[in-house]
Amino acid sequence: MEIQQLTVKKQQPLIFKFCITDEDFRYYTRFSSKKVFTVFWESVYPSASRLVYWSKAQRTAEDTPSPQRKLPLIDEFFMFLCRVAAGLQEKTLSSIFEVSLSTVSRTILTWTSYLYQVLGSLPLWMTREQVQATMPDEFKRYCPQVRVIIDCTEIRCETASSLTLQSETFSNYKNHTTFKGLICIASCGIIAFVSKLYTGIEITRKSQMLQLLQPVDGVMADKGFQIEKILSEVGATLIIPPLKKSTQLSMEDTQRTQAVARLRILVERAIRRVKEYHTWDGLVPLSMVGSVNQLWVICCLMSNYQGPLDLNGDKTV
Template sequence: MEQHSKCYCSVPFCSNSKRKQPYLSFHDFPKDKHLRSKWIAAIRREENVTFTVLRGSTYVCSQHFRSEELYVKEGGSRSRLKKGSVPSRFAWNHFESRHEDRLTPYERASTPLLLNTEAATGERVEQGLEAMLTEPNANAMEHDYCRPPSPGKMDAAAARIRELEQKVMELEKEIKQLTLLADQPKLNRFCSTDEEFRFYTRFPSEEVFMMFWGSVAPSASRIVYWTKAQREAYGTPSPHRKLGLIDECFLFLCRIAAGLKEQALASMFKVSLSTVSRIIITWTSYFYLVLGSQPSWMTRQQVQATMPKKIHQYCPEVRVLIDCTEVRGETATSVTVQSESFSHYKNHTTFKSLVGVAPCGVITFVSKLYTGSISNQELTRRSNFTRLLQPGDGVMADKGFQIEGMLAEVGATLIIPPFKRSVQFTKEDAEKTQAIARLRVLVERAIRRVKEYHIWDGVVPLSFTGLVNQLWAICCLMSNYQGPLDIMEDKPV
């Protein structure tokens, strides 16, 4: 009969069950009345109202049979009994199936006090009393380890050991996976597609980002935080870097490109708020130094080689296109500062910058941010933009730039859309206006790319005043890594 999980041993003081000890086999009482009566007498039970032998529900476990009485049928998995076998291994004849059935050393030493114990242990108490009368020191010398463990306990221990070994292997595998995951750059957890890289970093793809990182990684490895310099000055050791270099770079890009707040970044990267602030300050200075040291101003030969054909046809002498743009800033409490930074064009407190773009769409010049009340002419003069020009260069701007005299000092010319002097433009003026307008769109697109860095979405706080110039230059120069602007020469603007 197939054994189910609710098999229980009917021997007194044995609590084995198929659910707790699945490695044991449970055997029905025999059908032969004579042999069944031997089983009942052997287990010291009597059939009455409280105990009835029922086929399929009354069992004796395999621990109460000798090993030679058990066998496994060929091709089978369950132990079977030899014909005529009778259970003979019990707690009262010195076979303990469970640890709790054994007497403790204190109980064995105190056997005279246990004369009124249960009937199942009476025989053991009598033997202990007899041993104490004949050999008074016999129980005092006996210990738990004097007896070898029972076969049932050895089987249970072996099964438990195998179970624990399997659990240890699983935990070691899990620890290894967690270690590998911890060693991987955290950017891999957030960026798995080009769209995610574009959102978090503004780089068009993972390939472009990794190329950029490969170019700056050697110098980034020598970054020293200003806090570390302070600690070394006072003899205090610097703390261990909690993030890898590439993760710190990614954190900085998440701040300026995705516009994530510092508290959100601290939660994402599992670091403190002060660590996030230190990383942003350090990498702002680093990128401003690295990107600002690279030559961004294009030579006349480079401009001519990359100039669109349509522009070259009407404005071959153009070297750069310029325009001013503004970002909103927090209003100061000082009336004087408010008046200086208030922009009548935006009707708000702003910071203003001059941006220069080559005809191919690359930003080649970025000025510092000035207060919003400054005029375009004054901003152009203060930015020292004209020092980069050569005689014969053409500078394209809108009609609001009155800088002809300033450009004439260095031999450059101002290219602006022609003014309407009659009722209708001539064909040449119309084509030139269209060409200039098409090229002017490049400046707007380039500036729009810069402002798509979400750090400029809100109002620039006054606490950012010390970093705002560096962040503005970084965003302008990094926008060039997004690829060429779309110049549709065959379509009117």
């Protein structure tokens, strides 16, 4: 089914004026091509066409109908992507789409809530059989028991006036207040778990990722992850580069260290993809606290549509 057939025929959607080539789609939407965008759009259109807009959802004692749609549905989605993926400001979007600022705000909030529900309902965690079936040869050679590769990342946010919240969110690594999140990827490079954003530490335990692990599962991480004890509670093991026991690593430990470093880089690339959604370019305002978790999950899960990562470089396979 052509995506043009799923839109309002009387009004040519702006997306087809801005996005002509695959490069255009990558710039404005972060989807890898028009084909991938089309597949995603056709999968969400049936439910998206029944959206209840944010402003109506807030009314509890009124029977006022939801505001009439001012844009083709596909352009509402395009507006959301222009804001989140391309980083265009709401004032700019108001001019481009020729709608009011309130319409822009309402549309983005509505699609944020909708996509969070839709993408969050997808089964991400891969079974052992799926992990083994998609595991690259290098993993099979050095770390055949690995279930996921994990890493934390930080998103800079505005500094709160509360001293308590300041101390909870302050990051020595970033020398700024941040929200912290945990990402787990399968060995094939697909994001398989996303935590909520947290202000403090002990994210691995708080994230409930441990509940998904099974005995003998291997969790690959950086040396900074001191989670061996909590992994042992569920029978899982920690895979990190070997620690130096003498002035020089053995040949075996050297090879293992190099292998783990090569394999771990996949999760760093996955996080970089998420950070390339330009909504994260500046400080997250405290006014976004109510929706930042939803946007974080959306960006993580939509980055999967760019395709699995390749061990040999930042390209899809």
